[in-house]
Amino acid sequence: xxxxxxxxxxxxxxxxxxxxxxxxxxxxxxxxxxxxxxxxxxxxxxxxxxxxxxxxxxxxxxxxxxxxxxxxxxxxxxxxxxxxxxxxxxxxxxxxxxxxxxxxxxxxxxxxxxxxxxxxxxxxxxxxxxxxxxxxxxxxxxxxxxxxxxxxxxxxxxxxxxxxxxxxxxxxxxxxxxxxxxxxxxxxxxxxxxxxxxxxxxxxxxxxxxxxxxxxxxxxxxxxxxxxxxxxxxxxxxxxxxxxxxxxxxxxxxxxxxxxxxxxxxxxxxxxxxxxxxxxxxxxxxxxxxxxxxxxxxxxxxxxx
Numbered sequence: 473x474x475x476x477x478x479x480x481x482x483x484x485x486x487x488x489x490x491x492x493x494x495x496x497x498x499x500x501x502x503x504x505x506x507x508x509x510x511x512x513x514x515x516x517x518x519x520x521x522x523x524x525x526x527x528x529x530x531x532x533x534x535x536x537x538x539x540x541x542x543x544x545x546x547x548x549x550x551x552x553x554x555x556x557x558x559x560x561x562x563x564x565x566x567x568x569x570x571x572x573x574x575x576x577x578x579x580x581x582x583x584x585x586x587x588x589x590x591x592x593x594x595x596x597x598x599x600x601x602x603x604x605x606x607x608x609x610x611x612x613x614x615x616x617x618x619x620x621x622x623x624x625x626x627x628x629x630x631x632x633x634x635x636x637x638x639x640x641x642x643x644x645x646x647x648x649x650x651x652x653x654x655x656x657x658x659x660x661x662x663x664x665x666x667x668x669x670x671x672x673x674x675x676x677x678x679x680x681x682x683x684x685x686x687x688x689x690x691x692x693x694x695x696x697x698x699x700x701x702x703x704x705x706x707x708x709x710x711x712x713x714x715x716x717x718x719x720x721x722x723x724x725x726x727x728x729x730x731x732x733x734x735x736x737x738x739x740x741x742x743x744x745x746x747x748x749x750x751x752x753x754x755x756x757x758x759x760x761x762x763x764x765x766x767x768x769x770x771x772x773x774x775x776x777x
Contacts, residue, residue: 484521599630
């Protein structure tokens with residue numbers, strides 16, 4: 473089993489599309505190179521930030537194959553195998569593993585209310601079917617997420633359950649409880665664009681899973697905060713926070729702004745988001761472009777240091 477150890481930023485990779493909705497392979501490869509060049513601990517796809525819910529199963533496998541091929545061992549690849557059917561999720565995860573994914577990420581099936589016991593019945597066979605580590609994402613806007621008891625029980629039964637991605641506010645004590653219950657063997661990654669990272673680094677998160685565009689800035693913030701250089705970390709974080717907060721008002725808005733900022737950074741040329749998606753009204757578009765221009769300048773400044 474891989475002994476992959478995450479301590480840093482794991483960006484979620486967006487998928488570039490042509491106007492005809494075909495995947496732009498060359499641009500996806502350039503995004504992977506951008507992640508490698510900017511010190512990503514790993515890359516993750518196809519997740520919510522990759523529009524996984526608009527991809528066919530063949531496309532989900534293809535983007536993992538391309539990422540593994542382009543990374544060429546330079547950065548670990550987390551293949552995200554989301555499915556509400558456990559048997560389908562296992563089949564998808566195994567195929568991603570066969571393609572060379574270094575770990576499997578999987579979102580908790582949150583379409584309807586499920587207890588922790590329900591989720592354990594779902595995830596124990598998933599973890600047992602894998603040779604690589606399992607990362608579980610629990611994004612549950614409608615209710616509570618899993619906690620220390622779930623992490624402890626799953627890790628005891630399946631030692632390859634290694635990471636939990638949570639995306640909620642005020643979870644410092646939950647992170648500490650998870651680490652204590654699992655003797656530090658299950659790492660917690662903060663999602664939600666990195667919005668809560670300044671609060672949660674001292675609480676013991678092992679990393680952050682934001683979009684690709686802010687990777688260079690958040691990597692610097694993460695290292696500064698870990699090193700106790702709190703003032704420097706705070707000053708840098710406050711410069712990127714307005715973009716993160718605006719982006720995360722809506723998942724589809726996140727996708728539009730992520731691709732537009734990648735274009736402003738010279739990484740991709742296409743900014744299409746697959747339908748169904750939101751239409752950006754004039755006010756939203758104008759402020760989005762205002763933030764993109766300033767965030768691009770900041771990202772380029774950090775990259776040049």
